[in-house]
Amino acid sequence: MKNAKSMSRHRVAIIAGLLLLPGFAFAQQSITVTSWGGAIAAAQQKAMQDPFTAKTGIKVIPEDYDGGLAEIQSQVKTGNVKWDVVNVEAFDALKGCDEGLFEKIGFSKLPPGDDGVPASKDFAKGLMSECGVPTDLYANVLAYDKAKFGANGPKTINDFFDLGKYPGKRALRKAPGVALEWALMADGVAPADLYKTLATPAGLDRAFKKLDTIKPQLVWWTAGAQPPQLLASGEVVMTSVYNGRIYDANVKDKRNFAIVWDGQVQIPEGWVVLKNGKKTAAALDFVRFATGTQPLAAQANIIPYAPPRTSALNNVTGATKSSLPNAGQSGRAVVSNAEFWSDNGDDINKRFSAWLAK
Template sequence: MPIAYQHCSWRKESMLKSLKFTAITLGLMCAAQAMAATDLTVISFGGANKAAQEKAFYAPWEKAGNGKIIAGEYNGEMAKVKTMVDTKSVSWDLVEVESPELARGCDEDMFEELDPKLLGNAADFVPGAITTCGAGFFVWSTVLAYNADKVASAPSGWVDFWDTKKFPGKRGLRKGAKYTLEFALMADGVAPKDVYKVLASKDGQDRAFKKLDELKPNIQWWEAGAQPPQYLASGDVVMSSAYNGRIAAVQKESNLKVVWTGGVYDFDAWAIPKGSKNADAAKKFIAFMLSPEQQKTYSQNIAYGPANTQAVKLLDKETLQNMPTTPENIKDQVQMDVAFWTDNGESLEQRFTAWAAK
């Protein structure tokens, strides 16, 4: 009997130790998971763009147990970001920015630096997508759009856009120097790849304004992105510069078409405000959003091109027709030169405003 008693006592003690060890192990695992799951405050421009982000990025990230995405919106007010950084009270972990604001934020040390190696294979991204402190996650283009019901034949580029004899009718152009001057030079025979080289000189700028003089009587200006498709659909204009996503959104109920040749493309990017307490997790989230699968899902929900070209291979033919980043669509486009417009934007916009008012 004493032997049996000792045996039971030993087994009981062994089981207790085992249970205690298991509890400790599970506790450590749960603690590790809790530490790994970091909630992130992500600020975007909202609208359909935010809805696409939620489907492609936020929901899958949360489902994988990485933490909650607290999604907010803003109107691009960089002053808010700067104030948070300067006062060391950063509450945003990621913010969506356009290229000029990204460049300014980098120059003013407002954003955390990124290691490109952590974001994927550099060769997979559209040139210009990855910078020192930002990662472009979609590409949009300002392109030539036309109403196929209003023209006898399809225009091939900006030379045709300026040819009001061959293609009678009004033209829509954005009321501003940016993009408009680039298109004027292309209409005057400058190759897309050489546009900023020519526009950098006083002679090149004069040349662009002189070309605009030719078209001025036939121009109907637009200021909001929703206007070009409206003008085209109503027949107010037969061709217009336009944002590609705006045209894609109405193509099912209209006969509006896009000419990609001579388009000017740009990125929206993610940046991490300097001083974010969750910078490491935010960097991992950026890498996740730039993966081919997430990029594919994003482009399936909104007509913006994936910054990761590997995602192009995953998209169906119909979706690819509206993507600025497919090889056939991007080959004759030019990237908007942020440095040029940072240096020359104020003076050229002033000159344009004075010219348009005459």
């Protein structure tokens, strides 16, 4: 009996000693990282999550969502935080930061680039927010199936609104963002004037009036996997879509889809760490690691979303490089104005919902 007690005490002593070793406590941890699913989630796992686990021993549990702040608000306000790190679009990073949903991070907490350039100078200007660390810049683009059109497919965003030349159903994400920018561009508003125009009642009326012209032919999607499926099934003749989804469908599924870069709306997105979480230190460690030069470059070498750091962009060497949204693509382009959507999104969403219901 004495020997059994002695052995038990010995095991406890060994475990206690192990817990004091650097990294052992982290090795027992896991964090939940929530993103968009599909191609981008697969790229993040290979470029960021698996290498992070290999380096730290912290297991990453992936979750998928369709964006927005509703679930995040619920978790933080009830204190039942299940997601430690979330990939959000820039306007949600701003809005959520204002609402106190996210930890503040800042450049001082981020590593320099592999070339030694400080994070404050390595990240592209205007993408970093108080709570969000940029991960990439993706584009909402117009896409169609070449097998259906051949050389006669759409050429500009105006063609999305031309039911005479291109009859048939077309699909849009069920949200006002991108739909309103496309409507105004197709109605002749220059990219530089989009948000000045949308900020006025007359401009907003003008955008909805343009959408009215194709409303009977619109199919709405809510998840990024849907647009390639809608094209493949022939349910729509063209669709809005994230550029990486089309690249992925062509490479992995051997589709013959074409991208129309004219009218592309680029969206910066990044990582945020939720407030009131129980694993904040590990979550911040993940964000620091995942937004370093090599993980960002590795992600862009898998999926053509532009990395936000110059040092990472210089390390994009694969087949994806020519398909990045900022790789000199032809046609009109605009970067979504995160401040505009953070300030006006709630009101515009209400109007959009009312318009859908008519």
